[in-house]
Amino acid sequence: MMDDAKKKALKRFSIQTQMEIVKMISRVPAGHIGGSLSITDLLSVLYNKHMKIDPKNPKWENRDWLVLSKGHCGPALYATLALKGYFPMEQLETLNSPGTNLPSHADRNRTVGIDMTTGSLGQGASTAAGVAVGMKMDGKDNKVYLILGDGELNEGQVWEMAMMASTKKLDNLIAFVDYNKLQIDGRTDTDEVCNLGDICAKFAAFGWYAQRVDGHDIEAIDEAIANAKDHKGDPSVIVLDTVKGNGWSRIADTAGSHSRGVSPEELEEALAEMQTVMDNI
Amino acid sequence: MSKIILSKERGKDVSDMRTAYCEAMIEMAENDERIVALDADLMTAMGMKPFAKKFPERTVDCGIQESNMIGVACGLSVWGKVPFAHTFGPFCTRRACDQIFMSGAYNRANVKVVGSDPGITAAYNGGTHMPFEDMGIMRGIPTMTVVEPTDIVMLKNLLPKIADQYGMFYMRLVRKGVRKVYEEGSEFEIGKAVKLSDGNDVTIIASGYCVAEALDAAELLKAEGISARVLNMFTWKPLDEEAVLAAAAETGAIVTAENHNVINGLGSAVSELLAKKNPTVMEMVGVQDEFGEVGPESYLRERFGLTAEYIAEAVRKVLKRK
Structure with missing residues (x-):
């Protein structure tokens, strides 16, 4: 159980992250806003509660690792890292500008606090598993947290990894699926593109410990991660029911929110809406 | 070294x-x-x-x-x-x-x-x-x-x-047996071509399967009075530009030999350099943009033209254009 004050603090952090995301993307012609907004609650719970990290020592050898396999949602991670003090907040203003350390897709060689370069979907699944294998080889008890998009589950590589990770008993690997039900060309839970069906059942069939929770419920996310950490012998997946573009009603639950610009008027509107939610926590 | x-x-x-x-x-x-x-x-x-x-x-x-x-x-x-x-x-x-x-x-x-x-x-x-x-x-x-x-x-x-x-x-x-080119005690440096024989008329730049064939070809050519330098370019990237440029300057004709498509292969790498730095007549021994097929190595080496005889013929051809 999480106490009320902590729960509220984590929700405030998530909304603060969302506000930074819309500000970042308002400075560039377009950015991956929808899928960034849908994972801020998860990032808040991870970075403020569960992950062993030291923002002053980003390469700390006993840290937990995070692989954002849906690498296009870099802006969500950048805002989180800046808010945690990995780098100055002003750096967020450089998103996608020439020579920036904050490119569209997460890049470990450019951004302090990013553990793995991602962008080509499906690949973070395997690199995360590779880190988990390495930790096991070295007898370390660190965890690897892996964030997958729901559309990303179309990639066969994810399921190759799923088969291998359970075989190798990677119980130090905890994956999340940002199940916001939308990919670029349509819904992920209908026959519009590729019907994902029962994601939990699929992972469970591959030998994973699978849970499904409301991805915007801080307490539910927290409990699911705690369960996953306690579960021994199998890798874990937590399917998060989320809303693409969460927090800004104009774009929420629309495929068009995947990548779009934010006009000055829209920025004002989004920030006001987020501030209202923040004020009512 | x-x-x-x-x-x-x-x-x-x-x-x-x-x-x-x-x-x-x-x-x-x-x-x-x-x-x-x-x-x-x-x-x-x-x-x-x-x-x-x-x-x-x-x-x-x-x-x-x-x-x-x-x-x-x-x-x-x-x-x-x-x-x-x-x-x-x-x-x-x-x-x-x-x-x-x-x-x-x-x-x-x-x-x-x-x-x-x-x-x-x-x-x-x-x-x-x-x-x-x-x-x-x-x-x-x-x-x-x-x-x-x-x-x-x-x-x-x-x-x-x-x-x-x-x-x-x-x-x-290669998983199985290959022809032995070097004796124990040899030392190699990544990115440095190995000069296997010296020569003045032409340079054969070979890799892998074709190295031993290139040495055989140099012997065939010697009997004809052609002096061929043989380089083993075992590192394709980064290419040993110094060795290629020296070969071009000193022998004036190049034949590459590779167990690979000549498109985007060793011949390409060498010619990309020479086109920029010192255009030199060249021939490329290798697979001429074809798919592989099944069969014993003895058949395939002839089928795709990767033998000493093919290399020697390419040398004779390039020398006519020198």
Whole structure:
């Protein structure tokens, strides 16, 4: 159980992250806003509660690792890292500008606090598993947290990894699926593109410990991660029911929110809406 | 520094390249705990079972999933290991190309990708398994070092150097026996071509299977009064530009010889350099943009024109244009 004050603090952090995301993307012609907004609650719970990290020592050898396999949602991670003090907040203003350390897709060689370069979907699944294998080889008890998009589950590589990770008993690997039900060309839970069906059942069939929770419920996310950490012998997946573009009603639950610009008027509107939610926590 | 002792007979070695690979991997792993081996259900074919037996905790057999294997290797390397990941050449370079590119090179990982059964040595596995394009695909990826060890002596000498040099490698590797070109005690440097014979009329720049053939060709040509320099360009990338430019300046004609498509291969690499720095008449011995096919090596070497006779003929042809 999480106490009320902590729960509220984590929700405030998530909304603060969302506000930074819309500000970042308002400075560039377009950015991956929808899928960034849908994972801020998860990032808040991870970075403020569960992950062993030291923002002053980003390469700390006993840290937990995070692989954002849906690498296009870099802006969500950048805002989180800046808010945690990995780098100055002003750096967020450089998103996608020439020579920036904050490119569209997460890049470990450019951004302090990013553990793995991602962008080509499906690949973070395997690199995360590779880190988990390495930790096991070295007898370390660190965890690897892996964030997958729901559309990303179309990639066969994810399921190759799923088969291998359970075989190798990677119980130090905890994956999340940002199940916001939308990919670029349509819904992920209908026959519009590729019907994902029962994601939990699929992972469970591959030998994973699978849970499904409301991805915007801080307490539910927290409990699911705690369960996953306690579960021994199998890798874990937590399917998060989320809303693409969460927090800004104009774009929420629309495929068009995947990548779009934010006009000055829209920025004002989004920030006001987020501030209202923040004020009512 | 390179130090070369040439084999006089150049006969087929009695032991297999894979046996030497496994022995060298075990020796390296004994001295360096970062060394790990990955495979995609071909450890038996690759002769790596002794490694797996000795270091089970440092062996990852991913099953038949090359893309995931390369990704896992990349993750392991970012964690701090030095992974050697093997599968047949086509399945790492074609199937897992994007993983080698993004999880590997773009990510600045440190994986040694080993692609076996290069070109015609895939023999009875036939065209589906016969990579004539693997080195070309790999050399198009920034930061990749692309090498083709010639024989067991070179393989054993290069492996620790490949392990010690941080960065992505693609190494082509024949699994079975190859013709012996070097004697024990030879030393090689990654990125430095080896001059195997000197000559003034023409330079044959060869790699892998074609090195011994090039030396045979030089002997055929000597009988005709043609003096051929032979370079073993076992590193395709970075190319030893100094050696190529010296060959062009000093001999004025170049023939490349490779067990690979001439498009995007060794001939391409050499000609790209010469076109910019010193345009020189050239011929390219290699596969002329065709698919592989099934059959014994003795048939395939003739079918695709990779023998000493073809190399000698290319030399005669290029000299007419000099």
